[in-house]
Amino acid sequence: MSQAMGFAPETLICLLCVILLLPAPSTSQDTFIRSRATYYGSPDCYGTPSGACGFGEFGRTVNDGSVAGVSRLYRNGTGCGACYQVRCTTPEYCSDEGVNVVVSDYGEGDRTDFILSPRAFVRLARANVASKLLAYGVIDVEYRRVSCHYSGYNLxxxxxxxxxxxxxxxxxxxxxxxxxxxxxxxxxxxxxxxxxxxxxxxxxxxxxxxxxxxxxxxxxxxxxxxxxxxxxxxxxxxxxxxxxxxxxxxxxxxxxxxx
Structure with a gap:
């Protein structure tokens, strides 16, 4: 994935995040947004320590390696660390809950919003059919922003x-x-x-x-x-x-x- 550097007025960033991603008072978005997702290669199926968010090893292993690179959701870096529930939409292969991922990188795919770590991608699948889902490469998904939880950790x-x-x-x-x-x-x-x-x-x-x-x-x-x-x-x-x-x-x- 490529690293993106950019700057945007803080007031605009905040306005966008409130309007698009953070409807009060719910703890998550109620409405799922339809998109597409793929995955990237990784020798150990975790994330990458060289992601564009600058998280280093944290970005590789946080959330047990269920991380993702995003394109428009990166928001010039403001989107780094945001959590999303992602679930695929092929009933015979996809679990009902999908997977919660942490944004740790920037990446662009084939009209995708998410490029998932292999660990995250296989967690989209029902039991024992992950290999069939992997064979698709790019899949239809729906997603919503959810709260991040880090038990035992302060900021x-x-x-x-x-x-x-x-x-x-x-x-x-x-x-x-x-x-x-x-x-x-x-x-x-x-x-x-x-x-x-x-x-x-x-x-x-x-x-x-x-x-x-x-x-x-x-x-x-x-x-x-x-x-x-x-x-x-x-x-x-x-x-x-x-x-x-x-x-x-x-x-x-x-x-x-x-x-």
Whole structure:
């Protein structure tokens, strides 16, 4: 799958996600949307750690490897981490519930909205007929957005491996629960007494050159603009990034978004 970088006005992103994907007060979309899906090759049937969302290993194994690349649902990266119920529509081969997948990549197929990991694709099938479904390659499906659930996990902030302390900070936000999109991330700049916005570098990766440095042994405070069924709001992390943050390390925010 190819990696896509792009930027869009946050207000437009939020408006689209509320109108198209997040009808309140339901915990999921009531109406299924018809589309098509295919699958990609994988030696172990899981996802890929090099997906366009920037999730790394999280994007390979989250949700037991039931992940997907999407095209228009990618939404310039805002769609990364969203959860969907996908079910195919051939009664003799397809299960009633289908499979819930997490968006971890960008990809375009033959008029498809979903390019599923092999593990996700076979879970569309009834017992003992997965091989027949795989033989189709591309199938008709219907889908709806559903809430993500991560039992035992708070929202996590992982410092991207490309970060270089202290001059360049890139982060990935993981375990975003519910039907919520992260549409902005800000860091508190203590010397100016104001919030400073990070840039969406690509996918779910946010970055900043010369990030704020807290005084003494303090932490870097973060807050997230969340677009969900309740509208748009700012949520501040209870735990900030330590002043000596390290690339590759994931830090617990001590918060979780509502489903």
């Amino acid at each position: 996590m902030v992982k410092v991207h491996d490309y970060s270089r302390f202290p001059h360049y900070l890139a982060i990935v936000v993981l375990y975003v629960a519910g039907q919520n999109d992260i549409t902005a991330v800000e860091l508190w700049q203590e010397d100016c007494q104001q919030w400073k916005g990070m840039r969406r570098a690509y996918g779910a990766v946010w970055d900043m050159a010369n990030p704020p440095r807290p005084s003494g042994s303090g932490s870097i405070q973060l807050r997230f603009q969340v677009c969900g069924s309740a509208g748009t709001t700012w949520v501040q992390s209870r735990n900030g990034l330590p002043s000596d943050w390290k690339p590759g390390v994931a830090y617990d925010s001590a918060i979780q978004l509502l489903a």
